[in-house]
Amino acid sequence: MKFGLFHSVQLTDPSQQQQYYQDALDQVLWAEQLGYESVWMTEHHFTRHGIISASLAVLAYLAGVTRTIRLATAVTVLPFHNPIQLAEQAATVDLLSNGRLDLGVGRGYQWGEFHRLNLSMAEADRRFQESMQVLTQAWTTTVPFDHQGEFWTFHDMTVHPRPVQVPHPPVWVAASSPKSMDRLVQHHWNLLIGQGLSAKQVGEQVAYFRQANEKATGAYDPSRVKVARAMYTAPTAEQARQDAEAPFLWFKKTADEVSAPPERRLDLLPANFETYRRRFATEPTFDYQEMTDQVILFGSPEQVAERVENLRQSGVESLILFVNFGGIDSQKVKDSLALFATDVMPQFKD
Amino acid sequence: MKFGLFHSVQLTDPSQQQQYYQDALDQVLWAEQLGYESVWMTEHHFTRHGIISASLAVLAYLAGVTRTIRLATAVTVLPFHNPIQLAEQAATVDLLSNGRLDLGVGRGYQWGEFHRLNLSMAEADRRFQESMQVLTQAWTTTVPFDHQGEFWTFHDMTVHPRPVQVPHPPVWVAASSPKSMDRLVQHHWNLLIGQGLSAKQVGEQVAYFRQANEKATGAYDPSRVKVARAMYTAPTAEQARQDAEAPFLWFKKTADEVSAPPERRLDLLPANFETYRRRFATEPTFDYQEMTDQVILFGSPEQVAERVENLRQSGVESLILFVNFGGIDSQKVKDSLALFATDVMPQFKD
Numbered sequence: 051m052k053f054g055l056f057h058s059v060q061l062t063d064p065s066q067q068q069q070y071y072q073d074a075l076d077q078v079l080w081a082e083q084l085g086y087e088s089v090w091m092t093e094h095h096f097t098r099h100g101i102i103s104a105s106l107a108v109l110a111y112l113a114g115v116t117r118t119i120r121l122a123t124a125v126t127v128l129p130f131h132n133p134i135q136l137a138e139q140a141a142t143v144d145l146l147s148n149g150r151l152d153l154g155v156g157r158g159y160q161w162g163e164f165h166r167l168n169l170s171m172a173e174a175d176r177r178f179q180e181s182m183q184v185l186t187q188a189w190t191t192t193v194p195f196d197h198q199g200e201f202w203t204f205h206d207m208t209v210h211p212r213p214v215q216v217p218h219p220p221v222w223v224a225a226s227s228p229k230s231m232d233r234l235v236q237h238h239w240n241l242l243i244g245q246g247l248s249a250k251q252v253g254e255q256v257a258y259f260r261q262a263n264e265k266a267t268g269a270y271d272p273s274r275v276k277v278a279r280a281m282y283t284a285p286t287a288e289q290a291r292q293d294a295e296a297p298f299l300w301f302k303k304t305a306d307e308v309s310a311p312p313e314r315r316l317d318l319l320p321a322n323f324e325t326y327r328r329r330f331a332t333e334p335t336f337d338y339q340e341m342t343d344q345v346i347l348f349g350s351p352e353q354v355a356e357r358v359e360n361l362r363q364s365g366v367e368s369l370i371l372f373v374n375f376g377g378i379d380s381q382k383v384k385d386s387l388a389l390f391a392t393d394v395m396p397q398f399k400d
Numbered sequence: 401m402k403f404g405l406f407h408s409v410q411l412t413d414p415s416q417q418q419q420y421y422q423d424a425l426d427q428v429l430w431a432e433q434l435g436y437e438s439v440w441m442t443e444h445h446f447t448r449h450g451i452i453s454a455s456l457a458v459l460a461y462l463a464g465v466t467r468t469i470r471l472a473t474a475v476t477v478l479p480f481h482n483p484i485q486l487a488e489q490a491a492t493v494d495l496l497s498n499g500r501l502d503l504g505v506g507r508g509y510q511w512g513e514f515h516r517l518n519l520s521m522a523e524a525d526r527r528f529q530e531s532m533q534v535l536t537q538a539w540t541t542t543v544p545f546d547h548q549g550e551f552w553t554f555h556d557m558t559v560h561p562r563p564v565q566v567p568h569p570p571v572w573v574a575a576s577s578p579k580s581m582d583r584l585v586q587h588h589w590n591l592l593i594g595q596g597l598s599a600k601q602v603g604e605q606v607a608y609f610r611q612a613n614e615k616a617t618g619a620y621d622p623s624r625v626k627v628a629r630a631m632y633t634a635p636t637a638e639q640a641r642q643d644a645e646a647p648f649l650w651f652k653k654t655a656d657e658v659s660a661p662p663e664r665r666l667d668l669l670p671a672n673f674e675t676y677r678r679r680f681a682t683e684p685t686f687d688y689q690e691m692t693d694q695v696i697l698f699g700s701p702e703q704v705a706e707r708v709e710n711l712r713q714s715g716v717e718s719l720i721l722f723v724n725f726g727g728i729d730s731q732k733v734k735d736s737l738a739l740f741a742t743d744v745m746p747q748f749k750d
Binding site: 096101102103104106108110132143145204206210214 | 411417418421445446447448451452453454456457458460461462463464465480481482484485488489491492493495496498515516517518552553554555556557558559560561562564
C-alpha cells in the first residue's frame, strides 16, 4: 500500500496563521523523510476551517524544499478558477517539481464560498465540465485553439509553460454516484474518496469503480483510487483519544458549519480557542467511539493497523492521511506520523 | 544604491523550457549569494517572449529556496486576475517568504494577451483601478466587506491568509505621465520605471515623482523608485558585445512583436534558434552602439559603472537588472552578475 498526507491548515487561534502554515509545511518535510509518498493540499476560502486558499502556490513552495514526495491538490475547486490560469499554474508547479504534480479537482460544496465570490452553486457542475475541457486542451494541444463555452471564451490560445508529465499531470476527482464514476472512467480520471465514508461504503465505491474500468478497458489499477482518512496514533488508545479528540471535534464542527446551507450557518466562530475547546468538552457533538469504529484511524498502532487492513480488504491500496486538524500540537502530529511509519506501514509493504 | 534582478524566462528554443526555467532560478540563487537584494519577475502569457505566466507560483518556489532576497512581480497584470484570488496568492507568498514580497502591478500592454483572454484593452485602466481597490481592501480589512464594481461583485468577504507585512506588501506601479505619477503619490504606491527609457527621460520622471511626493507629504524617499535596465558586463567591451548582442536582439524583436498592435504582429516565430540568430546577425534591426549609449548597461565594468553613475546623478538609487535574455548562455549570465558584484557594486555602496 501507499500512504500520503491529506493536508490542511485551519485557523483555530486567529493570531497564529504563520505558525500553523510553518507547522503544516514542517510536517510535510518530516513525512517525506519518513517515506510518505504524497501530500494532497486542500483549497478553502474565507473561513477559519481552511486557510490554504492558494494551494498551487503552497505546492510551488514545497517543490523547492522537497525532493521526492508527490505534490497534489485535493481538491482544486474548478468553478473558482479561470481554467487558462489554472492550466498555467498547474503546469508551472509540474515543471518546478520535475513532474511531481497530481491535480485533484472538484466542483465545490461550500455555499459560503460560492456566495462570497458571487457565483451560483447551480452552475457548479457545468463550470466543472467546461473547465476540465479547457484545462485538458490547454495542456495537450500542439496548435492554438479557440474556445467558446457557456462561461469562458478564449481565442488563438496556447499556454506556457507546458506540463512536464505527458500527456499532463494525473487528474483526480472526488465521486460517489455510479454516474459520476462512469464519467471518471470515460475521461481516464482517477478516483478520490473522501474521509467521511465508512469502510463498507468505501468498499462499495472501489468495487464499482473497478468493475466500470474493467468493463470499459479490460483493466484496472488499484493505485488509481486514493482514500482520505483522519489518522492519529499514539502508544495507547487512551493517549490517542486524549491528544486528538478535542482538536478533531473542532475540525468536524467547522466542517459542518462551512458545508451547511445558509439557513444553518453559524458565521461567527469564537475568537478564543480555549473557550471553544471547553465548549466542546462539555457539549460533545460527535460520538468519538462510533467515529473510531466506522471512519477515523485513531488509536494505538495495533488498532490503526487493524482498520487499515479492513480498508485493504475492501480494495484500497492507497491512503491519504488527514493528520493536522483543529490546532493539534505539531510535535504530536510528527510523533504520530513517525509511529505510523514504524509500526503500521511495514505491515502493508507492497 | 541597491541592485536587484528584473527577471524573465524566454523560450528561444521551444524544446528547452525546463532548462530555461532552471537556469533563471539558478541565477536568482547565485544573485542572492552575491548580494543582490531583490528579484522582480515578469508575467507574460501565450508567446515565447515570456513563459513565466504564474509569477506568484514561481516566487512561492523561490520563497522556499532563498533566505534574504526580496521577491517581487514586475508586473502582475491586474486585468487578467480575479482580485480576490490575487490577494490570496500574494498574501500566501508574503507569508511563505516571511514578508519578502513586493507586488508590482500594471494594466497590461500586449494586445495579444487581451485578445486571447477575450478581454477588451479599452477596459484595462478601469479594471486596474477596481482591482487595486479590492486588493487593498482584502488585505487590510478587519471586518467582512461587500464589493459591487463594474467588473467584480463580492459579498461578506474576508481573505485568508493575510499578508505578513503591515499594512500589506509594498505596491509598485509603472507610470510615466504626470497624471499617472500623481495617482501613485495619492495612493502611496511606489514607482517602477521601465528599461526602455534614456537616462535623461529617467531623470525627468524621478524629478517629477520626487517633487510630487514632497508637495503632497513634505517628504521623499529615493528607495521608492526602481529603474529596470538590461545589463551585461564582461572583461572587455568587445567580449560583452560578442556575448550579448544577438540574444538581446532576439529579446528586442519578440518584445516588439508582442507589444505591436494586431496589424503589425508576426505571429509565427521561427522554431529554430540558430536560424533566428543568423537572421539577426545579417539583418540587425537595432543599433547596438546607440542602445548602449542611451539605454542598456552593456560593456566592460568601467563602462557599466560610468552609466550607473549617470543614473545615480539622475536621482536613481535602485536598479533592477535585466540579465537573462534571448537564450543567452546561463554561465555567462552568472559570470556577468559576479563581475558586476565585484567591480561595479562596491563603487555605489550606500
